[in-house]
Amino acid sequence: MRRLYQKIYLVFLASLIAVVAISGLSWRIGQANLPHSEVLDLAGELVLAALPPADAPPQAQQRAVERLGRQLRIDVALFDQTRAPVAATGRPLPQPTSVAPSGGWLYGRGGPAWAFRLPDGRWLVARSPLRPAGPLLGLVFFLTAMAIAIAVFSYPVVRGLTKRIERLQAGVETLGAGNLATRVAVEGRDEVAQLAASFNRAAARIEELSAPTGCCSLTHRTNCARRCRA
Secondary structure (H helix, E strand, O other), X not given: OOOHHHHHHHHHHXXXXXXXXXXXXXXXXXXXXXXXXXXXXXXXXXXXXXXXXXOOOHHHHHXXXXXXXXXXXXXXXXXXXXXXXXXXXXXXXXXXXXXXXXXXXXXXXXXXXXXXXXXXXOEEEEEOOOOOOOHHHHHHHHHHHHHHHHHHHHHHHHHHHHHHHHHHHHHHHHHHOOOOOOOOOOOOOOHHHHHHHHHHXXXXXXXHHOOOOOOOOOOOHHHHHHHHHO
C-alpha cells in the first residue's frame, strides 16, 4: 500500500515535471512562429555587404573573412556555390553539405555551427568559440535544477508531516487494542497537532469513564468516588 507521504511527494514531482514539459513545449511553439526565413535573409544581406564579390581573388575573400571573424569573435568559413571551401578563419568548420537549402545547424568535432546561404549563392558557416548552450537547453536546465531543488527540500516537510500522522494512527490502534493510557505527542501548532491534542483528550475521557469502581485510591479518585456514590 502506498503511504500518504509518497502520494503527496509524487504530486510534487508530477507538478514539477509538468512545469518543465509545458515550458519547453511553449518555447518550441514560440520558436516555430518566429520569422526564420526573414532573419536569415537579413543576416545574409549584412554579411554579403562585408564580403567582396564572388569573383574576387581568394586573397581578398580571405582578408574579408578574417576581418569578419575578428569583429564578431567567431570562427568563420566561406564556401562557394558548390559548397567548396574558399576562405576560413579560426578553428576548422564543416562543409555545409548536410543542411537544408536555406541553411541550418551543423554538428561536428568542434561543436555546433550555423550555416546559411548568402544571396549570391555562396555559403557562410559560423561558430562561437565559447560554444554557448542553446536557449532551449538553458531553459530546460534551469527548470530541471529548480525542480530537483524543490523536490529535495520538500521531501523532509512532507515526510515530517506524514510521520506525525503515522504516530497518531499508531496511537489510535493501540487505544483500540485496549491500552487506554495511550497518548500521542503534540508537535507544532497546525491541524495535525490539534488532532493529536483532541485524541489525547478523547483517550483521557475514555480512560476515565472506563475505570473500575474500585479505583478510588488511584489517580482518578474524585471521579471514582462519584461513581461509587452513584
